[in-house]
Amino acid sequence: MASTTGKFGKPAIEHSNPLARTLLEKLDYDQLTNCMRCGFCLPACPTFHETGMEPASPRGRIAMMKAAVDGLTVPDQQFKDQMNLCLGCRACEPACPADVKYGQLIEQTKEAIAEHAHYTAPVKILRNTLFKKVFPKRGSLKLLGGTLALYQKSGLKKMARASGMMRLFPKHLAEMESIMPPASSKGVVERLGTFYPAQGEKVGTAAMFRGCIMDVMFAGTNVNTVELLSAAGFDVHIPDAQVCCGALHAHSGEINDARALAKANIEVFKKLDINYIVSNAGGCGALLVEYDHLLMQDDHYREDAKWFAERVIDVSTLLVAKGNPLRFAEQAAGQEEVKVTYQDSCHLRNVMKGAHAPRVLMKKVANTEYIEMVDADRCCGSAGIYNVVQPEMAGDILAHKMEHANNTQASYMLTSNPGCLLQMKLGIEKHQPQQTMRAMHLVDFLRERMISSK
Known part of the structure; x- marks a missing residue:
């Protein structure tokens, strides 16, 4: 039996289960106890909406986390399955009257x-x-794009x-391959400079x-973002040394890698004399704006992370506001x-509060x-790589989305x-709306219709 005192002022509890010990160490106990079990989160949760099961809700997952930490249950495979079934869309947070930071709890659990x-x-x-050799390295991303x-x-x-080779892959992966946009090794810096x-x-x-995948699969959207900002009166810096934001790492439990990427980005952007750090x-954007939380235990980076997070803003919000x-x-x-x-981006709406400007x-x-x-505010089922690792639930959510x-x-x-965009392209391909429908990033739609002042 090991005795663990964990962080956040939680009581010392003995656990024989290794996962329970780690949960005790990592989970914010104050946030676990803040949940009042009121149920306001239930209607907002896509997985509860699909299953009607209490463990598939934010309230249910928090109860399972606390029970594991308090030693009332052992975190078994069902515990892991329910945590992994969570989309991480964070629609429960705006609905919560107690302001429980569910997004932080689920990332700590993962x-x-x-x-x-x-x-x-x-x-x-x-x-x-992917997490150590591709996403963090610009050279690897360019090679992937090429x-x-x-x-x-x-x-x-x-x-x-034509050869039928795609039938060797799981059906959902073959479907995703069919709607992939044109890739490129030339990102926004190669096209516009810094x-x-x-x-x-x-x-x-x-x-x-x-971004990382954004600049490989949607480099044109990045270019259009810069041109929209310029037309709206902003000088735009595009630092070439920036790296992946770390969101996919954080959502997949690789928090230390996410922190390392955050530190690298802070070092790069802190050298610039800028008013805003713009995400499209x-x-x-949802992770960038929470770099201060990600690095709150780091004495060296805490203040710089706060400086960074305070400047992060979505492109649509900046265009409308300033x-x-x-x-x-x-x-x-x-x-x-x-x-x-x-279709709202969950993280733009629920974390960055950016539903109005688009x-x-x-x-x-x-x-x-x-x-x-x-x-429109309910998750489409993309959720990073959720539609790859949880294809059945993602497919059910997408089917209902396409009805609307x-x-x-x-x-x-x-x-x-970008994830939502690919998911909506897949939805259009699979469910064939009665009318011709085209999925498009908001930035591309605006740039296509904008009159340039050049």
Whole structure:
């Protein structure tokens, strides 16, 4: 029996189970006890909505965490399964009257689970490759982008489909391959450089966070983001030495790697004289804005992490709140309005509080009619790599999402996160709305319709 006193002023409790000891050490006991079991989180939770099961709700998961820490239960496989079933969308947080930091609790729990996980050799190799050798390294990302581009353009993609080779992969992975956008080894820095000046009256200086996968699979969106910011009056820095935000690491239990990436980014951006650090991906932005929490125990980085987090803002929020008005093309005579709808990025809405600005911008575009989708604020099932590791639940959530999307009769499904964008593309492909529908990043939609002042 080992005696562990853990952090956050929790009582000393003896546990014979190794995972329970680690949970006691890592979990914020104050947050566990803050949960009043009121149930306000239940209607907001996608997995509870799908299953109707208490353990698949935030309240249920917190109860399981506390029971394990208090020694009332042993964290078994069912415990792990329910924690891994959580999307991490954090829709429960705005609904919580006690302001329980559920997102922090679930990440602390997943970190503990990851420390004691017994991965198969292939999974261990894959995790090590992605989390330590690909996402953190720009050179590896460029190589990945170039390799994917070669696969897509050389005819290998058509050959793989024609030969039936894709049938060797799980169905959900084959489906994801079919909707992948064109990849590239040339990101935003290779296309625009590390500085892009403001057009017209300057209103501020921003630094763009380009992301990792974002700059490989959606480099055009990064370019469009910079051009929108410039048109709105911002000088834009794009530091080339920046690295992955660490969100995928944090969500997968690799918290120490996430902290290392956060420190690297803070070092890079702290050298710049900037007003804002701009994100165009809700998933990235939600971790960037919480770097202060991620590094709160680090005496060396605590203040700089706070400096960083205070400057993080989503591109749509910055454009609406501080930017010069963007000029959009006028509606042509006799031209019919285009219907657009919007799928919220969970992390943009629930963590960055950025639900309002995207809708303001969409409504300013001429020749468009904005249609609010039912449950636009409910997760689409992407959630980082959730749709890869939990394909059944992600598929159920997506099917319900597409019912609401189809009811809007919209021609454009817009969103503000690359994972959501891919998930909505998959939804359109699988569920075939009655009308022609195109999934698109909000930034690309705005840039396509903007009048340049150059």
